[in-house]
Amino acid sequence: MRLRIAEITVLSPGIRKFTLEPLAGLLPAAGAGAHLVFDIPGATRVHKNAYSLIGGPQARTQYEIIVRRVEPSRGGSAWLHEHARIGDILEAKTPQNLFPLAHLAKKHLLLSAGIGITPFLAFARVMRTPFEWHHCSRAEDSAAFAALLPPGPQVTLHTSRNTLNLAAVLGTQPLGTHLYVCGPELFNETVQTMARALGWPESKIHTESFASAAGGAPFIVHLARSGQRLEVAADQTLLEAIEAAGIAAPYLCRGGACGACELPLLQGTPEHRDHVLSPEQRAANKSLMVCVSRARTPDLVLDF
Amino acid sequence: MNKSRPIYAPFQFDPSGARHLLVTDQPDPPADLNTNVQTLTARTHTADAILAFLPPHLATQTTGLRLYAIGSEAFVWDVNAIALAAGMGAGEVHLTRAGPLIRRVYCTHCQTMADDVATTITQCPGCGATLEVRDHFSRHHRAFMGVQVDAEAPGEIPAPEGFRS
Incomplete structure (x- = not known):
């Protein structure tokens, strides 16, 4: 679907809010936690970046996203910060929700850091269950986030590493609490590791990360069915390399969370970066998630 | 095979939990039980007393608890219903058929x-x-x-x- 940039708001030097409107009619309702994948023009190729919608399901006349300029940017967030203008039209896929609220929860515990605030802004609009939200921010972004966070005693903004006592927060939640984690990879891992150590079951830990598609060493991928040999550049994902060759591969989240882009592996050893495959599945060496995973061997051969 | 029939795993201590409560309508808990497990058995409590104890007790508990129910199907599913109402879910409640x-x-x-x-x-x-x-x-x-x-x-x-x- 096509969306026109209706408004650009500078929230901090590195963070901008984009308001997007449909060219005609109403937008599809997107549940709290949903994201959009955009085609963003780049110098050499189109970037596909995923951004959470912050408006909740009532937002039918416009979508809002918040974009941090990633340093170093692979192109998507830099284009949005430097080149996007009001009136520009962006191509996007229909919203997908891979990060929904658990409806049976008695309480929601939201832990976010940095730009990970975005899905929870949508959560907060639909919240009918008690919740507790801790957001962590670098000092230079704290004013921007303070203006976005809903008011109330259940929301706390932490601008120093020392004020959020994770063990105390995770260790004192009533039965029936669901935990949602959204932030940089290290933050997500730290919170989840602590939660597991305190006995949280996997069924109550929910996470989303769009940051894991970052690059790595270049490698070669061979597509066995079409006989193609593709180079995956250091700042490119395997999925992007396949798409750059004009081949449509399956995908949804582009963040290693949904499992839609799993492709069978014939040769080589992947560097798995997804959140889908179990340790047993990784050990079987039969498939990989091409949106985030890379190669440990110089070549990979895919049955695709 | 009747698909409505629940399949019960043999009792096993779940080390992912931080605290553990075991209730049974049988006289004895499993042998060699981990000493960290608080237990209520038929030796000291009737099934009805256990079922009456659980709701107010669970209301005071924090995430990290594992609840084990061992006994007749009626008993373990009554315990499961109380646990669900208290907000417990998959991976937190373990049912074992016994007796x-x-x-x-x-x-x-x-x-x-x-x-x-x-x-x-x-x-x-x-x-x-x-x-x-x-x-x-x-x-x-x-x-x-x-x-x-x-x-x-x-x-x-x-x-x-x-x-x-």
Whole structure:
């Protein structure tokens, strides 16, 4: 679907809010936690970046996203910060929700850091269950986030590493609490590791990360069915390399969370970066998630 | 294989939990039980006393608890319902079937529940119908379905047998 940039708001030097409107009619309702994948023009190729919608399901006349300029940017967030203008039209896929609220929860515990605030802004609009939200921010972004966070005693903004006592927060939640984690990879891992150590079951830990598609060493991928040999550049994902060759591969989240882009592996050893495959599945060496995973061997051969 | 029939894993301590509570309608907990597990057994508590204890107790508990229920199907599913109402879910509650092969039976004609039924043919205490106890277990009713056995051929009643599972 096509969306026109209706408004650009500078929230901090590195963070901008984009308001997007449909060219005609109403937008599809997107549940709290949903994201959009955009085609963003780049110098050499189109970037596909995923951004959470912050408006909740009532937002039918416009979508809002918040974009941090990633340093170093692979192109998507830099284009949005430097080149996007009001009136520009962006191509996007229909919203997908891979990060929904658990409806049976008695309480929601939201832990976010940095730009990970975005899905929870949508959560907060639909919240009918008690919740507790801790957001962590670098000092230079704290004013921007303070203006976005809903008011109330259940929301706390932490601008120093020392004020959020994770063990105390995770260790004192009533039965029936669901935990949602959204932030940089290290933050997500730290919170989840602590939660597991305190006995949280996997069924109550929910996470989303769009940051894991970052690059790595270049490698070669061979597509066995079409006989193609593709180079995956250091700042490119395997999925992007396949798409750059004009081949449509399956995908949804582009963040290693949904499992839609799993492709069978014939040769080589992947560097798995997804959140889908179990340790047993990784050990079987039969498939990989091409949106985030890379190669440990110089070549990979895919049955695709 | 009857798909409505829950499959129970043998009792196993779940090391992912931070605190542990085990309740059973049997006299003894499993042998070699981890000493961190708080236990309530039939030696000190009736099943009804355990079921009355749980709701207010769980309301005071924090995430990280594992609850183990061991006993008759009726007992473990009653415990499960209380745990769900308290907000516990997958991975937090472990049910193990133990003790004599008795069933709670739900009369599909008058909706009366009969506990501790030991044979495949039983009289409904509500409407008096002679019921065949099916292997169909309803998680909603937390009971096995009992259906009048001679509805189509009045008077044709097979000999009662004990349950095999």
